[in-house]
Amino acid sequence: MKVIAFAASNSKTSINKQLVTYAASQIQGYNVEILDLNDYELPLYSHDKELELGQPALAHAFLKKIQSADALLISFAEHNGSYTAAYKNLFDWVSRIEPKVYQDKPMVLLSTSPGPGGAKNVLAAAEASMPFFGAEVKASLSVPSFHENFDPENGGILHPHLNDKIVTTVQLLQQ
Numbered sequence: 001m002k003v004i005a006f007a008a009s010n011s012k013t014s015i016n017k018q019l020v021t022y023a024a025s026q027i028q029g030y031n032v033e034i035l036d037l038n039d040y041e042l043p044l045y046s047h048d049k050e051l052e053l054g055q056p057a058l059a060h061a062f063l064k065k066i067q068s069a070d071a072l073l074i075s076f077a078e079h080n081g082s083y084t085a086a087y088k089n090l091f092d093w094v095s096r097i098e099p100k101v102y103q104d105k106p107m108v109l110l111s112t113s114p115g116p117g118g119a120k121n122v123l124a125a126a127e128a129s130m131p132f133f134g135a136e137v138k139a140s141l142s143v144p145s146f147h148e149n150f151d152p153e154n155g156g157i158l159h160p161h162l163n164d165k166i167v168t169t170v171q172l173l174q175q
């Protein structure tokens with residue numbers, strides 16, 4: 001069984017990538033592959049660019065990764081209350097190949113931010129829209145104040161109560 005995990009961010013120091021990497025490590029008995037959106041960077045989507053470029057190989061490659069997964073784990077970064085441009089751009093390109101981008105896969109959605117909001121707005125947007133794109137959302141969890149809750153040295157969550165919540169949430173992927 002295979003889990004594809006990624007942060008919906010193209011930051012090279014993404015806190016969502018740190019969170020999703022930790023959360024994925026708590027899933028027992030699955031092979032986990034962590035993707036980096038920087039490996040799928042595409043020009044800004046427009047109708048004209050699509051006429052020029054067709055369906056870019058990187059969009060096909062990303063869709064193939066989704067297709068290869070038994071389950072998905074995504075952690076969303078919030079930019080101005082919504083998706084990062086990097087994620088939305090890749091999603092738009094992939095949706096032109098296959099509107100059901102998420103292929104009826106079970107998934108767990110996470111989000112985090114440095115502040116107490118925990119990127120809740122983007123998480124709410126993702127929860128509401130994902131089912132239209134073939135996602136079977138099993139659970140979601142916003143992690144507030146990332147830097148106060150995450151130990152970068154040991155790559156783990158500092159507070160046992162929050163750690164339990166993350167572990168319980170990601171394990172719902174397996175049900």
Ligand SMILES: Cc1cc2nc3c(=O)[nH]c(=O)nc-3n(C[C@H](O)[C@H](O)[C@H](O)COP(=O)(O)O)c2cc1C
Nearest residue numbers: 009011014015016077078079080081113114117119
């Ligand atoms: C353009 C921009 C807009 C942002 N807007 C929000 C926001 O609306 N809500 C929020 O909680 N954080 C916001 N932030 C802060 C991000 O949560 C922070 O940069 C975080 O590290 C992004 O996640 P990442 O490190 O995984 O990319 C914003 C940051 C940038 C650069």
